[in-house]
Amino acid sequence: MGATNVWDAEWEVDEEQARKLIGKRCPQLLSKPVKRLGWGWDNTVFLVGNEYVFRFPRRKMAVDSIRIEGKLLPKLEHYITIPYPKPLFYGEASDEYPAPFLGYAYMPGDFPIGLTEERRALSAKTLAKFLRRLHAFPVREALECGVRQDHRNLTDIASRKVKLQDFLKKMERHLSPEESGVIEAYLSSLQQDRVEAVNVLLHGDLHFKNMLVNQEGIVSGIIDWGDLSLGHPACDLSVAYSFLPPGARGVFFENYGEADGETKLLARLIAVYIPMLILMQAVDDGNEAIAAEAKSNMRRALSD
Template sequence: MAVEFGFEQELVRALLIEQHPDLADLELRDVAGGWDNQQWRLGTELAVRMPRTERAPALLRTEQKWLPALAERLPLPTPTPVRVGEPSALFEHTWTITRWVEGEPADRAPITRADAADTLAGFLTALHRRAPADAPTSPTRGIPLAGLRDGFSSALHVVADDASADAARETWEKAVAAPAWHGPPTWLHGDLHPANVVTRGGALAGVIDFGDMCAGDPATDLSAAWILLPAGTARRFFETCTDVDEATIARARGWAVLRALHLISIGRNGRLGLPGGKPTWEPAGRAALARALAVD
């Protein structure tokens, strides 16, 4: 599927009639945003997600297989799959009906409450349990940072002319030099950034888009201390987390720098086929980078 591919409501309605007729009469409303998947709100409690990139069907299959069981122990709302759409003559890929998570994406309505540090720590403590041997893995998440040196060098170009470039490089090198994760691979969300969490009244209210969930080093997710939380709350977050040592915090800060640079790049360049690109992502990335480079 091409990146710019999109769907009309008529197709979604036809798929509901074909495979889930008991839900087909519910109100269907367009939802702005989305990256790999296009989304509609279905009634008041559900959403329909349909893949629109080449990698998206596999991401949906990951969510369909693993998220329902994991969600039972998570203390925040998640878009848990409740029905699966199978390939048919109408649409050749899988699609999903999920729980609707109420709130505004944090790239448009940032987290502002300091107690979100406790909320996020509780969520990740519940998520970061030992993953089974057949859990998915990722070539770009949950792995030693040394394997991402080329990606970091490329990403750093977006701030090459900024005063922050040297500090970003120094923080990254410290993270790469930190002792590696020697514990068992834990479950990871894998893609915690402002567009993948929702807020209400400045509080963290839900976590969405689990398509990149995988097993590996929890430092990948712990980077959210700087990517998501208000300035000055990272220390509170790590004090609330359990079993997090200084090496893990150093690696997490390196992940935060890398992810912030990616947000800046995506926000600056937009994305072909998605009107307006991601204009909220550059300021979110720059704010995250400033937090990651600040002295605690």
């Protein structure tokens, strides 16, 4: 899709460079093999031995996020009800690499790709309780750690709708007429331009590529906290639409706490918006499995 995608790296680190940087900061890990696991928009991820995962920023805008993670993630321990990666190693920027990096204990699990609707429903209570506690974290304490406040203008429905319409045109040949038609009809039905601002601590990027499940398909880990921010809870609550089937949403909101109509409206929109972005990158990468899962997330989000 071109060389100017928002997910394109501004710099990269390969396995050999990662091994040297990790070894310099953590000599006790020098003897362990280093393997690249993958990459997202902001970070390249390496497995060290079978025990640790290191994340290296690949864009300037991810540098502050890594620093905030290092400060805030340890403070969430008494709030988070699902396992998450806690920083164990911290590397500073240097002449060898222009950004700080973090190392965590490796978290076992699989990405929730291709799960049945029945298995997805098993995580309704787990996800709801996780988000209820996360969103209860003190806003002031998050601000003291440098967390950004609604830097993505989450409550602006009108501009997000315009962007989605543009994305839909770009992805037209990768979607069936039925898939495109459902999304177009949904966007046409959106009449509200904005919802009232609310600030809670957000994971900020809660989708299937940042979740792990156990052998039963139940969510067992939440990873990639690079979008920690303050903003509207709908950003995270979108998982009730993209991940959970319609029949499980009642259980989810019973355990999270009832959300008003504006919150649910925005949550559903974000549940279409984020998978559309994932689809765009998956097409660019040629990753058919991720593309198929992104499509299923959008279909689920628009199911009642």
